Amino acid sequence: MSINNSNIADFIRFLFRKRKGMEPPQELLARWQALSNDEIAGQLSGLFQSWGLSDEDKRMEINAFFKETLFAPKPPNPAPPRPRVVAVDANPAAQQPFNPFPPQEKKRSMLRYIIIAVLLIAGLFVGARYYSYANMQYVYTITDNVLVRNEAKEVVARMDLYEAGGNTPSFQKLRAVDNEIYQRSIDNTDKVYPCRKVMLSEGGFLKFLFNSNAEVGYVNTNYVVDNVQAFNLYQNAFKEVKNNKAENSDLKAIYRKIIIGSMSLDPAMENRYIALHTADIPRSAADATYGIIKQNITNNVKYILIAGLSDGNYYSFEGDIQRNEFTAPQKIMLETPEAGEKPLAGAFRFMNREGKIILYDCVANKPTNYEAQKDSDGRITSFAYKEPAILDQIIDAIMPGDSAATP
Numbered sequence: 001m002s003i004n005n006s007n008i009a010d011f012i013r014f015l016f017r018k019r020k021g022m023e024p025p026q027e028l029l030a031r032w033q034a035l036s037n038d039e040i041a042g043q044l045s046g047l048f049q050s051w052g053l054s055d056e057d058k059r060m061e062i063n064a065f066f067k068e069t070l071f072a073p074k075p076p077n078p079a080p081p082r083p084r085v086v087a088v089d090a091n092p093a094a095q096q097p098f099n100p101f102p103p104q105e106k107k108r109s110m111l112r113y114i115i116i117a118v119l120l121i122a123g124l125f126v127g128a129r130y131y132s133y134a135n136m137q138y139v140y141t142i143t144d145n146v147l148v149r150n151e152a153k154e155v156v157a158r159m160d161l162y163e164a165g166g167n168t169p170s171f172q173k174l175r176a177v178d179n180e181i182y183q184r185s186i187d188n189t190d191k192v193y194p195c196r197k198v199m200l201s202e203g204g205f206l207k208f209l210f211n212s213n214a215e216v217g218y219v220n221t222n223y224v225v226d227n228v229q230a231f232n233l234y235q236n237a238f239k240e241v242k243n244n245k246a247e248n249s250d251l252k253a254i255y256r257k258i259i260i261g262s263m264s265l266d267p268a269m270e271n272r273y274i275a276l277h278t279a280d281i282p283r284s285a286a287d288a289t290y291g292i293i294k295q296n297i298t299n300n301v302k303y304i305l306i307a308g309l310s311d312g313n314y315y316s317f318e319g320d321i322q323r324n325e326f327t328a329p330q331k332i333m334l335e336t337p338e339a340g341e342k343p344l345a346g347a348f349r350f351m352n353r354e355g356k357i358i359l360y361d362c363v364a365n366k367p368t369n370y371e372a373q374k375d376s377d378g379r380i381t382s383f384a385y386k387e388p389a390i391l392d393q394i395i396d397a398i399m400p401g402d403s404a405a406t407p
Contacts, residue, residue, distance in 0.1 A: 139198060247292065
């Protein structure tokens with residue numbers, strides 16, 4: 001059984017009811033009935049193809065039609081009006097498939113597709129923004145009183161290595177909005193600094209989505225890191241330094257970066273910290289000495305720092321900030337008249353005597369006769385015993401209580 005001129009009108013009614021739930025226009029039925037059997041076959045193939053249906057789908061629809069028309073009782077229908085003859089192109093291939101849907105239905109379908117497309121695009125955008133929010137990194141401070149400024153360059157917060165009070169909100173870490181580096185000025189000059197854009201509150205995804213400028217600020221990248229392990233190293237390494245106001249203030253961010261950059265190259269340094277040895281000496285002695293030596297190799301770029309660590313030994317820490325290159329900690333040596341060279345260990349601070357750096361013994365509370373020695377490149381590598389001048393020896397003999405201590 002096939003669809004031909006005798007049953008094409010019923011088949012079109014069957015398709016129209018199934019897809020639209022209503023009767024087709026009589027004019028449409030008349031156009032189909034005016035076609036020859038070969039033309040009907042060609043036009044049906046084109047119609048099913050325009051719906052995205054295969055030949056197998058077409059066959060199933062035809063079978064369903066015959067099953068319904070053959071086995072379901074049909075009420076008698078009044079004689080259909082005489083069809084109006086419609087001229088048809090003799091070339092079936094040149095004919096376009098009939099569209100059983102009125103034009104207004106096309107417009108409604110198109111509007112639905114547009115709405116769906118807009119919602120899909122909006123959903124993808126929100127999903128991408130949420131993914132960015134969920135994967136945002138924190139930036140951590142490496143020193144104290146790092147200022148955070150808003151779009152108007154006003155100070156709206158600060159970052160501190162350790163918790164700080166005050167009227168200005170203080171943070172140890174802040175979410176970075178993105179991975180971009182923003183060149184920002186802090187005043188009315190043309191000088192700019194590399195900054196990261198950070199969120200000033202944990203207000204959630206909606207504030208991030210709408211990117212309210214009232215909730216963001218900028219912090220100088222020279223004073224922050226985006227690695228929590230590095231932050232933990234900073235917090236641990238300087239936990240004793242923070243209790244000494246003068247030493248803490250003098251230990252600028254560039255010095256801290258070099259110390260941590262050097263320590264991070266030696267896994268054994270992970271839990272060690274800088275020891276200042278000020279607990280057992282008078283305040284006057286602490287003020288006259290210092291716990292960290294800073295050798296300037298290249299101004300604001302390359303330094304060597306010497307300090308004692310919690311393991312009792314003294315080390316040098318070398319780094320080039322511009323190239324981000326560091327040298328693993330090297331032990332500072334002690335050259336004694338009796339034992340030769342050995343690692344410098346104990347409780348010492350440093351003091352300047354007539355332009356030379358000497359050791360101050362924190363146990364004996366006295367300066368020693370050990371003086372800093374430099375290599376051919378000018379780096380301090382050891383402290384060597386220097387015989388005191390004759391006058392000093394006479395003074396020592398008269399007032400032995402003031403004699404220099406020998407480590």
